[in-house]
Amino acid sequence: MPGFEQVQTPEGLLFLKIPVFEEAGCTAVFSSRLGGISKAPYNSLNLGYHVGDDIQDAVENRRRLCDALGWSLEHTVSGEQIHGDCVKVVTREDRGKGAFTYASALAETDALVANQHGIVLSSFYADCVPLFFFDPVKKVVALAHAGWRGTFLAIGQKTIAEMQKVFRTVPEDCLVAIGPSIGACCYEVDEKLYQTFKGRFTWLDKVFKSNGEGKWRLDLWKTNYIQLLEMGIREENIIESRICTSCNTELFFSHRKENGRTGRMGAFIALR
Numbered sequence: 001m002p003g004f005e006q007v008q009t010p011e012g013l014l015f016l017k018i019p020v021f022e023e024a025g026c027t028a029v030f031s032s033r034l035g036g037i038s039k040a041p042y043n044s045l046n047l048g049y050h051v052g053d054d055i056q057d058a059v060e061n062r063r064r065l066c067d068a069l070g071w072s073l074e075h076t077v078s079g080e081q082i083h084g085d086c087v088k089v090v091t092r093e094d095r096g097k098g099a100f101t102y103a104s105a106l107a108e109t110d111a112l113v114a115n116q117h118g119i120v121l122s123s124f125y126a127d128c129v130p131l132f133f134f135d136p137v138k139k140v141v142a143l144a145h146a147g148w149r150g151t152f153l154a155i156g157q158k159t160i161a162e163m164q165k166v167f168r169t170v171p172e173d174c175l176v177a178i179g180p181s182i183g184a185c186c187y188e189v190d191e192k193l194y195q196t197f198k199g200r201f202t203w204l205d206k207v208f209k210s211n212g213e214g215k216w217r218l219d220l221w222k223t224n225y226i227q228l229l230e231m232g233i234r235e236e237n238i239i240e241s242r243i244c245t246s247c248n249t250e251l252f253f254s255h256r257k258e259n260g261r262t263g264r265m266g267a268f269i270a271l272r
């Protein structure tokens with residue numbers, strides 16, 4: 001399925017949109033690092049409030065992106081993102097949480113679900129995998145933050161389970177997108193991590209490749225893909241960006257490539 005489409009605004013902002021989601025009734029966006037005002041190493045469209053950047057610069061960056069999409073920053077909601085597996089359903093009353101300060105974000109939350117208009121779900125990334133969900137039948141949107149810990153905890157599956165439980169989502173109806181994040185090309189992990197996964201999943205040979213010297217390449221995209229299929233998501237409804245953030249630091253922040261001193265991109269989703 002065709003993936004993400006680049007959009008460049010006259011003001012120089014660059015972000016990716018998911019046309020399939022757009023056509024089905026929601027706007028889903030992943031930002032790049034281009035078009036903001038933050039200084040190195042956060043240059044320039046850093047959206048993270050907890051990374052050491054000037055907070056007012058990051059607020060202004062988020063505002064610019066929201067302006068470009070016709071959204072109000074006040075209507076965004078985000079979680080604290082602790083690499084856990086807590087999924088929260090949010091309502092209009094939660095709007096503004098995490099919008100201007102990190103401290104006001106929803107505590108210990110890595111996935112957000114909503115079925116109301118006028119809410120913009122948001123989460124932030126530098127290598128971890130952003131998962132976008134849209135149920136066009138029940139009109140439900142969701143975002144999940146899946147680094148290796150979130151992926152290990154199957155946060156994508158837990159997000160779908162929450163949509164099923166609360167909104168009676170049928171997985172076969174859902175569209176899911178796997179956004180830009182670190183690819184297997186750049187994601188080397190150690191034996192310990194391999195052993196951690198080994199106790200939990202039966203299909204490890206599909207996602208781990210050994211270099212023969214105790215190091216492994218982990219494919220987080222495929223791991224999430226397999227987990228989505230296990231939940232009943234149809235193959236033709238999974239959209240993959242297949243863009244590696246670590247290979248493309250001119251466009252994206254990469255925690256690993258830039259040794260932890262970098263900014264954050266944002267994933268956003270809202271019903272139209």
Ligand SMILES: [Zn+2]
Nearest residue numbers: 185186244247
């Ligand atoms: Zn790469």
